[in-house]
Amino acid sequence: MEEEAAAAATERRFDESFRREFADLVAWRRDVRRFRPGPVPEATLDLLFTLAAFAPSVGNSQPTRFVRVDDEARREAVRANFEAANRQALGAYCGERAKLYATLKLAGLREAPIHLAVFCDEATEQGHGLGARTMPETRRYSTVCALHTFWLAARAYGMGVGWVSILDPGRLAETLEVPADWSFVGYLCVGWPQEEHLAPELERAGWQARTGHPVIRR
Protein backbone atom coordinates (compact mmCIF):
# COMPACT_ATOMS: atom_id res chain seq x y z
CA MET A 1 0.00 0.00 0.00
CA GLU A 2 2.80 2.41 0.85
CA GLU A 3 4.48 1.63 -2.43
CA GLU A 4 1.23 2.29 -4.29
CA ALA A 5 0.86 5.66 -2.59
CA ALA A 6 4.44 6.55 -3.50
CA ALA A 7 3.81 5.53 -7.12
CA ALA A 8 0.65 7.63 -7.24
CA ALA A 9 2.58 10.66 -6.02
CA THR A 10 5.21 10.34 -8.75
CA GLU A 11 2.95 9.82 -11.73
CA ARG A 12 0.43 12.01 -13.45
CA ARG A 13 -1.23 10.74 -16.60
CA PHE A 14 -3.79 12.56 -18.73
CA ASP A 15 -6.62 10.87 -20.57
CA GLU A 16 -8.11 11.35 -24.03
CA SER A 17 -10.94 13.49 -22.74
CA PHE A 18 -8.45 15.98 -21.22
CA ARG A 19 -6.36 15.95 -24.40
CA ARG A 20 -9.39 16.91 -26.46
CA GLU A 21 -10.21 19.76 -24.10
CA PHE A 22 -6.59 20.91 -24.10
CA ALA A 23 -6.65 20.94 -27.92
CA ASP A 24 -9.78 23.10 -27.71
CA LEU A 25 -8.06 25.46 -25.27
CA VAL A 26 -5.16 25.91 -27.67
CA ALA A 27 -7.50 26.37 -30.64
CA TRP A 28 -9.85 28.82 -28.87
CA ARG A 29 -7.14 31.01 -27.30
CA ARG A 30 -7.30 34.36 -29.09
CA ASP A 31 -5.35 37.62 -29.10
CA VAL A 32 -8.13 39.76 -27.68
CA ARG A 33 -8.44 43.48 -28.43
CA ARG A 34 -12.16 43.91 -27.63
CA PHE A 35 -13.05 43.74 -23.97
CA ARG A 36 -16.35 44.16 -22.22
CA PRO A 37 -16.39 46.18 -19.00
CA GLY A 38 -16.02 44.38 -15.70
CA PRO A 39 -13.29 43.77 -13.15
CA VAL A 40 -11.19 40.61 -12.98
CA PRO A 41 -11.28 38.85 -9.57
CA GLU A 42 -7.99 39.28 -7.73
CA ALA A 43 -8.03 35.63 -6.67
CA THR A 44 -8.15 34.53 -10.31
CA LEU A 45 -5.30 36.87 -11.24
CA ASP A 46 -3.20 35.46 -8.38
CA LEU A 47 -3.89 31.97 -9.64
CA LEU A 48 -2.77 32.91 -13.16
CA PHE A 49 0.50 34.32 -11.77
CA THR A 50 1.01 31.13 -9.78
CA LEU A 51 0.49 28.96 -12.87
CA ALA A 52 2.81 31.17 -14.94
CA ALA A 53 5.57 30.47 -12.43
CA PHE A 54 5.47 26.77 -13.42
CA ALA A 55 6.58 27.65 -16.95
CA PRO A 56 9.92 26.26 -18.10
CA SER A 57 12.88 28.56 -17.52
CA VAL A 58 16.49 28.14 -18.50
CA GLY A 59 18.49 26.78 -15.54
CA ASN A 60 15.30 27.26 -13.49
CA SER A 61 16.25 30.96 -13.53
CA GLN A 62 12.61 32.14 -13.36
CA PRO A 63 13.55 35.56 -14.80
CA THR A 64 10.00 36.84 -15.44
CA ARG A 65 8.96 40.12 -13.81
CA PHE A 66 5.32 41.21 -14.06
CA VAL A 67 4.55 44.90 -13.79
CA ARG A 68 0.92 45.65 -13.15
CA VAL A 69 0.13 49.10 -14.48
CA ASP A 70 -2.74 50.78 -12.60
CA ASP A 71 -1.68 54.42 -12.60
CA GLU A 72 -3.82 56.31 -15.11
CA ALA A 73 -1.04 58.69 -16.17
CA ARG A 74 1.26 55.77 -16.93
CA ARG A 75 -1.52 53.99 -18.83
CA GLU A 76 -2.04 57.14 -20.89
CA ALA A 77 1.70 57.24 -21.65
CA VAL A 78 1.56 53.60 -22.80
CA ARG A 79 -1.39 54.40 -25.08
CA ALA A 80 0.51 57.38 -26.54
CA ASN A 81 3.53 55.12 -27.06
CA PHE A 82 1.34 52.59 -28.91
CA GLU A 83 -0.35 55.25 -31.02
CA ALA A 84 2.97 56.77 -32.13
CA ALA A 85 4.44 53.34 -32.98
CA ASN A 86 1.23 52.35 -34.78
CA ARG A 87 1.24 55.53 -36.90
CA GLN A 88 4.82 54.77 -37.93
CA ALA A 89 3.90 51.17 -38.71
CA LEU A 90 0.97 52.30 -40.87
CA GLY A 91 3.39 54.55 -42.81
CA ALA A 92 5.32 51.46 -43.93
CA TYR A 93 2.35 50.03 -45.89
CA CYS A 94 1.02 51.17 -49.28
CA GLY A 95 -2.24 50.95 -51.20
CA GLU A 96 -4.81 48.35 -50.19
CA ARG A 97 -2.58 46.93 -47.42
CA ALA A 98 -2.35 50.37 -45.81
CA LYS A 99 -6.13 50.82 -46.06
CA LEU A 100 -6.69 47.43 -44.45
CA TYR A 101 -4.08 48.11 -41.72
CA ALA A 102 -5.84 51.36 -40.82
CA THR A 103 -9.09 49.48 -40.17
CA LEU A 104 -7.55 46.95 -37.77
CA LYS A 105 -8.02 47.24 -34.03
CA LEU A 106 -4.62 46.21 -32.70
CA ALA A 107 -4.91 46.79 -28.96
CA GLY A 108 -7.50 47.01 -26.19
CA LEU A 109 -5.51 49.52 -24.15
CA ARG A 110 -8.55 51.70 -23.40
CA GLU A 111 -10.98 48.95 -22.44
CA ALA A 112 -8.94 46.27 -20.67
CA PRO A 113 -9.28 46.42 -16.86
CA ILE A 114 -5.83 44.92 -16.28
CA HIS A 115 -2.57 46.08 -17.88
CA LEU A 116 0.50 43.88 -17.42
CA ALA A 117 3.93 44.73 -18.73
CA VAL A 118 6.09 41.62 -18.82
CA PHE A 119 9.86 41.92 -18.41
CA CYS A 120 12.81 39.57 -18.21
CA ASP A 121 15.50 40.19 -15.61
CA GLU A 122 18.65 39.67 -17.68
CA ALA A 123 20.87 39.98 -14.61
CA THR A 124 19.16 37.49 -12.33
CA GLU A 125 21.52 35.23 -10.45
CA GLN A 126 18.84 32.57 -10.16
CA GLY A 127 19.80 29.54 -12.19
CA HIS A 128 23.49 30.50 -11.90
CA GLY A 129 23.68 31.08 -15.65
CA LEU A 130 23.03 27.44 -16.51
CA GLY A 131 21.98 26.96 -20.13
CA ALA A 132 22.24 30.64 -21.00
CA ARG A 133 25.93 30.92 -21.82
CA THR A 134 25.79 30.31 -25.59
CA MET A 135 22.24 31.67 -25.86
CA PRO A 136 21.48 34.42 -23.32
CA GLU A 137 18.23 35.04 -25.20
CA THR A 138 16.90 31.86 -23.58
CA ARG A 139 16.18 34.00 -20.49
CA ARG A 140 13.77 36.08 -22.56
CA TYR A 141 12.40 32.88 -24.10
CA SER A 142 11.70 31.66 -20.56
CA THR A 143 9.67 34.81 -19.97
CA VAL A 144 7.73 34.14 -23.18
CA CYS A 145 6.85 30.67 -21.81
CA ALA A 146 5.58 32.26 -18.57
CA LEU A 147 3.56 34.82 -20.52
CA HIS A 148 2.12 32.06 -22.74
CA THR A 149 1.21 29.95 -19.70
CA PHE A 150 -0.59 32.96 -18.18
CA TRP A 151 -2.46 33.43 -21.48
CA LEU A 152 -3.64 29.81 -21.77
CA ALA A 153 -4.65 29.72 -18.10
CA ALA A 154 -6.58 32.98 -18.49
CA ARG A 155 -8.48 31.48 -21.44
CA ALA A 156 -9.38 28.45 -19.32
CA TYR A 157 -11.08 30.95 -16.96
CA GLY A 158 -12.94 32.59 -19.86
CA MET A 159 -10.68 35.62 -19.79
CA GLY A 160 -9.06 37.29 -22.77
CA VAL A 161 -5.46 38.38 -23.21
CA GLY A 162 -4.09 40.62 -25.96
CA TRP A 163 -0.32 40.91 -26.50
CA VAL A 164 0.69 44.41 -27.60
CA SER A 165 4.09 44.64 -29.30
CA ILE A 166 3.59 47.89 -31.24
CA LEU A 167 5.50 49.89 -28.65
CA ASP A 168 8.87 51.53 -28.25
CA PRO A 169 10.50 49.34 -25.55
CA GLY A 170 12.89 52.05 -24.32
CA ARG A 171 10.10 54.57 -23.86
CA LEU A 172 7.98 51.95 -22.09
CA ALA A 173 10.79 51.12 -19.64
CA GLU A 174 11.06 54.86 -18.86
CA THR A 175 7.32 55.17 -18.31
CA LEU A 176 7.33 52.23 -15.92
CA GLU A 177 10.65 53.05 -14.21
CA VAL A 178 11.92 49.48 -14.20
CA PRO A 179 15.53 48.45 -13.48
CA ALA A 180 17.98 48.86 -16.36
CA ASP A 181 18.66 45.10 -16.54
CA TRP A 182 15.04 44.28 -17.30
CA SER A 183 14.21 43.61 -20.97
CA PHE A 184 10.71 44.33 -22.15
CA VAL A 185 9.06 41.22 -23.60
CA GLY A 186 5.37 42.04 -24.04
CA TYR A 187 2.50 44.22 -22.83
CA LEU A 188 -0.70 42.36 -21.98
CA CYS A 189 -4.24 43.67 -21.94
CA VAL A 190 -6.30 41.37 -19.73
CA GLY A 191 -10.06 41.26 -19.17
CA TRP A 192 -13.29 39.72 -20.36
CA PRO A 193 -13.56 39.28 -24.13
CA GLN A 194 -16.57 40.78 -25.89
CA GLU A 195 -16.77 37.74 -28.16
CA GLU A 196 -15.23 34.31 -28.50
CA HIS A 197 -13.92 33.09 -31.83
CA LEU A 198 -12.26 30.02 -33.22
CA ALA A 199 -10.56 32.03 -36.00
CA PRO A 200 -8.00 34.75 -35.20
CA GLU A 201 -9.15 38.35 -35.67
CA LEU A 202 -6.40 38.96 -38.27
CA GLU A 203 -7.74 36.02 -40.27
CA ARG A 204 -11.34 37.23 -40.02
CA ALA A 205 -10.20 40.70 -41.13
CA GLY A 206 -8.48 39.29 -44.22
CA TRP A 207 -4.95 40.20 -43.08
CA GLN A 208 -3.31 36.76 -42.79
CA ALA A 209 -4.82 33.27 -42.89
CA ARG A 210 -3.50 30.21 -41.11
CA THR A 211 -0.97 28.08 -42.94
CA GLY A 212 0.64 25.79 -40.34
CA HIS A 213 4.36 25.18 -39.82
CA PRO A 214 6.53 23.19 -42.19
CA VAL A 215 8.44 20.21 -40.80
CA ILE A 216 11.55 19.53 -42.84
CA ARG A 217 13.85 16.52 -42.52
CA ARG A 218 17.60 16.42 -42.14
Added chain:
Amino acid sequence: MEEEAAAAATERRFDESFRREFADLVAWRRDVRRFRPGPVPEATLDLLFTLAAFAPSVGNSQPTRFVRVDDEARREAVRANFEAANRQALGAYCGERAKLYATLKLAGLREAPIHLAVFCDEATEQGHGLGARTMPETRRYSTVCALHTFWLAARAYGMGVGWVSILDPGRLAETLEVPADWSFVGYLCVGWPQEEHLAPELERAGWQARTGHPVIRR
Protein backbone atom coordinates in the same frame (compact mmCIF):
# COMPACT_ATOMS: atom_id res chain seq x y z
CA MET B 1 -32.78 26.59 -32.77
CA GLU B 2 -30.58 27.96 -35.51
CA GLU B 3 -29.54 30.80 -33.26
CA GLU B 4 -28.66 28.36 -30.52
CA ALA B 5 -26.49 26.33 -32.89
CA ALA B 6 -24.72 29.49 -34.03
CA ALA B 7 -24.13 30.51 -30.41
CA ALA B 8 -22.75 27.07 -29.62
CA ALA B 9 -20.29 27.36 -32.50
CA THR B 10 -18.92 30.71 -31.26
CA GLU B 11 -18.43 29.87 -27.61
CA ARG B 12 -16.13 27.53 -25.79
CA ARG B 13 -16.12 27.53 -22.01
CA PHE B 14 -13.97 25.38 -19.73
CA ASP B 15 -15.06 24.06 -16.37
CA GLU B 16 -13.35 23.76 -13.00
CA SER B 17 -12.47 20.12 -13.56
CA PHE B 18 -10.57 20.99 -16.76
CA ARG B 19 -8.85 23.92 -15.04
CA ARG B 20 -7.57 21.64 -12.31
CA GLU B 21 -6.22 19.18 -14.86
CA PHE B 22 -4.64 22.00 -16.86
CA ALA B 23 -2.93 23.23 -13.67
CA ASP B 24 -1.60 19.70 -13.19
CA LEU B 25 -0.34 19.62 -16.78
CA VAL B 26 1.58 22.83 -16.23
CA ALA B 27 2.93 21.63 -12.88
CA TRP B 28 3.95 18.16 -14.13
CA ARG B 29 5.62 19.29 -17.35
CA ARG B 30 9.33 18.67 -16.97
CA ASP B 31 12.51 19.32 -18.92
CA VAL B 32 13.34 15.69 -19.59
CA ARG B 33 16.89 14.46 -20.08
CA ARG B 34 16.34 10.77 -19.23
CA PHE B 35 14.42 8.80 -21.83
CA ARG B 36 13.50 5.14 -21.97
CA PRO B 37 13.84 3.38 -25.30
CA GLY B 38 10.85 3.17 -27.60
CA PRO B 39 9.61 4.92 -30.71
CA VAL B 40 7.09 7.74 -30.72
CA PRO B 41 4.00 7.08 -32.91
CA GLU B 42 4.08 9.23 -36.05
CA ALA B 43 0.38 10.02 -35.68
CA THR B 44 1.01 11.51 -32.23
CA LEU B 45 3.93 13.58 -33.51
CA ASP B 46 1.75 14.91 -36.34
CA LEU B 47 -0.88 15.87 -33.82
CA LEU B 48 1.68 17.74 -31.70
CA PHE B 49 2.83 19.69 -34.78
CA THR B 50 -0.80 20.52 -35.57
CA LEU B 51 -1.42 21.81 -32.05
CA ALA B 52 1.82 23.83 -32.10
CA ALA B 53 0.51 25.66 -35.18
CA PHE B 54 -2.33 27.11 -33.06
CA ALA B 55 0.20 29.00 -30.92
CA PRO B 56 0.00 32.79 -30.98
CA SER B 57 2.23 34.45 -33.54
CA VAL B 58 2.87 38.12 -34.21
CA GLY B 59 0.66 39.33 -37.07
CA ASN B 60 -0.32 35.66 -37.52
CA SER B 61 3.11 35.30 -39.15
CA GLN B 62 3.50 31.64 -38.10
CA PRO B 63 7.30 31.84 -38.47
CA THR B 64 8.17 28.50 -36.80
CA ARG B 65 10.16 25.97 -38.81
CA PHE B 66 10.67 22.48 -37.36
CA VAL B 67 13.69 20.51 -38.50
CA ARG B 68 13.50 16.83 -37.66
CA VAL B 69 17.00 15.45 -37.38
CA ASP B 70 17.19 11.76 -38.24
CA ASP B 71 20.58 11.48 -39.93
CA GLU B 72 23.02 9.83 -37.53
CA ALA B 73 26.04 11.88 -38.69
CA ARG B 74 24.16 15.11 -38.09
CA ARG B 75 23.00 13.89 -34.68
CA GLU B 76 26.60 13.10 -33.82
CA ALA B 77 27.60 16.64 -34.87
CA VAL B 78 24.89 18.07 -32.63
CA ARG B 79 26.15 15.98 -29.70
CA ALA B 80 29.73 17.18 -30.33
CA ASN B 81 28.41 20.76 -30.48
CA PHE B 82 26.68 20.27 -27.12
CA GLU B 83 29.70 18.63 -25.52
CA ALA B 84 32.03 21.45 -26.57
CA ALA B 85 29.63 24.14 -25.36
CA ASN B 86 29.05 22.25 -22.12
CA ARG B 87 32.80 21.95 -21.43
CA GLN B 88 33.15 25.70 -21.90
CA ALA B 89 30.16 26.32 -19.63
CA LEU B 90 31.67 24.11 -16.91
CA GLY B 91 34.88 26.15 -17.14
CA ALA B 92 32.95 29.25 -16.03
CA TYR B 93 32.12 27.76 -12.60
CA CYS B 94 34.40 27.37 -9.57
CA GLY B 95 34.53 25.21 -6.46
CA GLU B 96 31.40 23.43 -5.27
CA ARG B 97 29.26 24.92 -8.07
CA ALA B 98 31.63 23.46 -10.68
CA LYS B 99 31.55 20.06 -8.95
CA LEU B 100 27.76 20.13 -8.91
CA TYR B 101 27.55 21.30 -12.55
CA ALA B 102 29.75 18.38 -13.62
CA THR B 103 27.29 15.89 -12.08
CA LEU B 104 24.24 17.29 -13.91
CA LYS B 105 22.76 15.50 -16.89
CA LEU B 106 21.79 18.38 -19.16
CA ALA B 107 20.61 16.66 -22.34
CA GLY B 108 19.16 13.37 -23.56
CA LEU B 109 20.79 13.62 -26.99
CA ARG B 110 21.88 9.96 -27.01
CA GLU B 111 18.66 8.40 -25.78
CA ALA B 112 15.83 10.47 -27.26
CA PRO B 113 14.23 8.83 -30.32
CA ILE B 114 13.18 12.18 -31.83
CA HIS B 115 15.41 15.21 -32.33
CA LEU B 116 13.76 18.47 -33.34
CA ALA B 117 15.61 21.68 -34.05
CA VAL B 118 13.26 24.63 -33.88
CA PHE B 119 13.94 27.72 -35.98
CA CYS B 120 12.23 31.04 -36.67
CA ASP B 121 12.05 32.31 -40.24
CA GLU B 122 12.99 35.96 -39.72
CA ALA B 123 12.27 36.79 -43.36
CA THR B 124 8.79 35.33 -43.66
CA GLU B 125 6.33 37.53 -45.52
CA GLN B 126 3.44 35.93 -43.65
CA GLY B 127 1.81 38.47 -41.38
CA HIS B 128 3.12 41.31 -43.57
CA GLY B 129 5.32 42.54 -40.74
CA LEU B 130 2.38 43.45 -38.51
CA GLY B 131 3.41 43.90 -34.87
CA ALA B 132 7.08 43.22 -35.53
CA ARG B 133 8.28 46.69 -36.57
CA THR B 134 9.38 48.02 -33.16
CA MET B 135 10.14 44.52 -31.84
CA PRO B 136 11.34 42.10 -34.53
CA GLU B 137 12.20 39.65 -31.74
CA THR B 138 8.46 38.97 -31.41
CA ARG B 139 8.88 36.60 -34.38
CA ARG B 140 11.25 34.49 -32.30
CA TYR B 141 8.90 34.85 -29.32
CA SER B 142 6.14 33.42 -31.55
CA THR B 143 8.33 30.41 -32.20
CA VAL B 144 8.85 30.00 -28.45
CA CYS B 145 5.05 29.89 -28.03
CA ALA B 146 4.82 27.16 -30.69
CA LEU B 147 7.63 25.19 -29.03
CA HIS B 148 5.96 25.57 -25.63
CA THR B 149 2.59 24.43 -27.03
CA PHE B 150 4.30 21.35 -28.52
CA TRP B 151 5.88 20.67 -25.12
CA LEU B 152 2.64 20.90 -23.12
CA ALA B 153 0.76 18.79 -25.68
CA ALA B 154 3.52 16.16 -25.60
CA ARG B 155 3.20 15.98 -21.81
CA ALA B 156 -0.55 15.45 -22.15
CA TYR B 157 0.35 12.35 -24.19
CA GLY B 158 2.78 11.14 -21.51
CA MET B 159 5.78 12.12 -23.62
CA GLY B 160 8.83 14.01 -22.42
CA VAL B 161 10.55 16.98 -24.02
CA GLY B 162 13.95 18.39 -23.12
CA TRP B 163 15.03 21.82 -24.42
CA VAL B 164 18.76 21.93 -25.15
CA SER B 165 20.26 25.43 -25.31
CA ILE B 166 23.90 24.59 -24.56
CA LEU B 167 24.82 24.74 -28.25
CA ASP B 168 26.63 27.05 -30.64
CA PRO B 169 23.75 28.27 -32.84
CA GLY B 170 25.94 29.09 -35.85
CA ARG B 171 27.55 25.66 -35.86
CA LEU B 172 24.11 24.03 -35.50
CA ALA B 173 22.74 25.96 -38.50
CA GLU B 174 25.72 24.72 -40.53
CA THR B 175 25.18 21.12 -39.42
CA LEU B 176 21.53 21.27 -40.42
CA GLU B 177 22.01 23.36 -43.59
CA VAL B 178 19.06 25.65 -42.96
CA PRO B 179 18.38 28.94 -44.80
CA ALA B 180 20.43 31.93 -43.63
CA ASP B 181 17.29 33.81 -42.53
CA TRP B 182 16.34 31.15 -40.00
CA SER B 183 17.24 31.89 -36.37
CA PHE B 184 17.85 28.96 -34.08
CA VAL B 185 15.48 29.01 -31.08
CA GLY B 186 15.83 25.62 -29.39
CA TYR B 187 16.78 21.97 -29.84
CA LEU B 188 14.25 19.46 -28.50
CA CYS B 189 14.84 15.90 -27.41
CA VAL B 190 11.50 14.09 -27.55
CA GLY B 191 10.57 10.61 -26.31
CA TRP B 192 9.24 8.67 -23.34
CA PRO B 193 10.47 9.85 -19.95
CA GLN B 194 12.11 7.30 -17.66
CA GLU B 195 10.41 8.90 -14.67
CA GLU B 196 7.78 11.49 -13.90
CA HIS B 197 8.38 14.18 -11.30
CA LEU B 198 6.54 17.12 -9.86
CA ALA B 199 9.82 18.88 -8.99
CA PRO B 200 12.27 20.00 -11.70
CA GLU B 201 15.47 17.96 -12.01
CA LEU B 202 17.59 21.08 -11.29
CA GLU B 203 15.68 21.53 -8.03
CA ARG B 204 16.05 17.88 -7.06
CA ALA B 205 19.79 18.11 -7.81
CA GLY B 206 20.18 21.14 -5.54
CA TRP B 207 21.04 23.58 -8.36
CA GLN B 208 18.14 26.05 -8.15
CA ALA B 209 14.85 25.90 -6.24
CA ARG B 210 11.57 27.48 -7.26
CA THR B 211 10.91 31.02 -6.14
CA GLY B 212 7.98 32.32 -8.23
CA HIS B 213 7.81 35.60 -10.12
CA PRO B 214 7.44 38.98 -8.43
CA VAL B 215 4.49 41.15 -9.45
CA ILE B 216 5.27 44.82 -8.90
CA ARG B 217 2.84 47.74 -9.19
CA ARG B 218 3.16 50.96 -11.13
